Amino acid sequence: MTTPESRVIIVGGGVFGLSTALWLARGGYKDVTIFDRCNFNTNYYNPADGCDGASADINKIFRATYGSREHSQDLALEARDIWLEWNRAIKESHPSDLPRPLTPEDELLTLCGVYHLADGPTMIPRYVENLQVMEETAPSFRHLQFIKDEADDERRASAHGPEWSKKFHLFDKFKHGATNGFLDAGSGITLADKACVYARYLCQKAGVKFVLGHPQGELDHLITKQNGSDKRVKGIKTCDGSTHAADLVVVACGPWTAAVLPEAHRSVEATMGTVMFIDVPEDRKDLREKFHPDNIPVWRFIQGEGEGRISTPRTKYSPEPINTVPLYGLELMKQVIGGLFPELADIGFTDSRLCWYTDSIDNEFVIDYVPGYSDSLFICTGGSGHGFKFLPVLGKYVKNQLERVPDRFTPIWKWRTVEEGKQCNGLEEGEAGPREMSKIKLAKPQDFHFPVKGSSLSGRLQQLNVAPKEKSQL
Template structure:
């Protein structure tokens, strides 16, 4: 078990690694070092500069509604308070005190609103539950949520001002009005562009990879050390000592051949975690969502104004069940004119031989920056997105999708995080992952509760985040499928550049 005197190595400098390091250092830990193959000192977590982890993206959703999972709702609201504190700290900073490229004009959290939509005229059970739990446990936040097609809620949202009234009615005509949902004015997005003037941030989002830049900055101030880039920050293997009665991890070896000793190694590698810990391949799995972009030309100021965050919220849309389901959404336009759309109802896998155990196959991320790079997406997801987005925004079909990205998540068997000691290593190896597509928003606060698990101080998250694996005969979020499952990329047809275009006047 760890203590403030422990020599701690954290493998992975994304959300889980940064938050853990920050709370350990602030809790008195004197020797915490983060290793990562990405040189965040130079690329600032920017996905266009070679970063391909889930913690590097142009924007992400911040939401607080979790239905009956009140523990996640409470964690999001606790994180939200710290996001706003960080905003104020940045605003009050001298420019020389901030890490490049942050300035005092930047905000990490801005609340532009999230519109939760679903197919059909009646509010779906999930949304009813979201609103009920929020009303019972956080009534002041519930006051910021407005049900679609409600006269009383329309009056309430109008009191917030004309921009919120526009957002409330933004999806009125979609499917001839036969949609349900609610606008959450207390939530927003993460956005990567840091140079927008403050008037652009009318309401609320999180400046995504700049948030990681700031988190790394305050980690450094707290005493956390970083070894970044290839080969010195790139992990080759764990060092495992099996000479005693029980095996222990005694450190890591990096690709430059150096060995780094540690009392405790924390693996926070996201979808690469099982590549380093083979034992975890039935506990977490790398799965891929489909992300598409529309780049609106500068001469289409009408479209840039329509999708501007002053006038347009984040949106999510749910439809159907099973393989035919749609779960996806989109974001306001960035300053450069880029609109991002995501689809994740059916997430895909990529089974390859494990790097240290060739007899074992695990799902392994494949990105634009992998040794075998990929610059397209599965055709299945793209067709679904064209159908829904073409119906929502026919004005964008003439432009078509202009770029794509495979976004790799780390799914657990139940979408709860996996934050615990790995069995069989005498409390020398700890895993901190399983974001399951909803981990980033917790960056400011997650490490507080990771520290509890490290020090074996039970809290409400302990039974939820404990080490667990696939149970035979049960559905476990797709992890039960393994390499023979239908979602593996080897079984998929990939989209061609022609498929990025919408066929005008075709049925959607």
């Protein structure tokens, strides 16, 4: 039985590890330690400085709509309140009281809006459901959502403020107007790296200890002890050869989870996501103004189907580094960005990365005791491309699962694996599937350039016979 007296080790200091530690420590747990192979003391979750976890990023989308997955919608709305509380606390802080590199001007969540767009003139069923559920369950948030091309919604958007009227019309001409969707003014963007830095600071204030960097922070293996039929995890051994005793080990290694805990390979899987960066130069004040969150919302565009996967992440910081991205995703981005914002195509991509999702068999999280270890080993992962927004609140419900206090998430997050003969989000395919990495066409250096004006990208996209869909739960 896990209690506040238990010695708890959490392996992984991304969103899942941080949030768990924060809620445990604030809930009276006296001995909680996070181990991570990345040295966040010096790199501050910066993806350009050695951090390749999914949480280490410049920004991540916050959206509140989840359609029939009402539990996720409620969790997002609960998280939203805390995000805004964190904003207030940071704003009111003296600069010297904030952890580097945060300043009182930093807003961890900016409610700049999220424009949900899709191909075709008729609203796709997912969006219809999103709006319907919001209407029934959180009408005050539905009031902040404006349906594209609807006159009444245009009036409501304008009444919300002049910037919202402009944002409402931003995509009118995209694809000759043949798109559908809605603008959600209650959602926006988070500063991902700084949010993790802040959550870590709150953890430290609450008494959580950190062991960071290679080799001392990197788990080599779990220490297990078999006593008759009773098998338990007794602690961890790190890559510097040290051993650390624990009553409970929580594995929160995101896409590396199955590499650390092989039992989990039929439960979660690493799937690659393409991230491209365009740095708008300091002297382009016009573009910096145009793309400022005051003037442009986050936008998501749903187009096409397909897949792409491998079980262990490879990044630019791996022993066998990779410095490219899947060609299909890159071409798609060039097509959409080049069509919508040619001024950004003129600047060109300034960096790229592979950022790895941790997909579960149903895109719900996996937060439970691992069977067979007498409640000494716990898994906390399965972000499935949409876990970041829950950073401030996730741990509250992780703690319930740890203490075996049943709640609405218990049946949804329970330990589960691929069921034979059933479609399980592609996990059932394993290495034989078409999305294994060696079967995906990767971009060559010349592919990163936008095409000269007037040439067609859509033709090139059609020629690519593999169409690897990247998970876009966000």
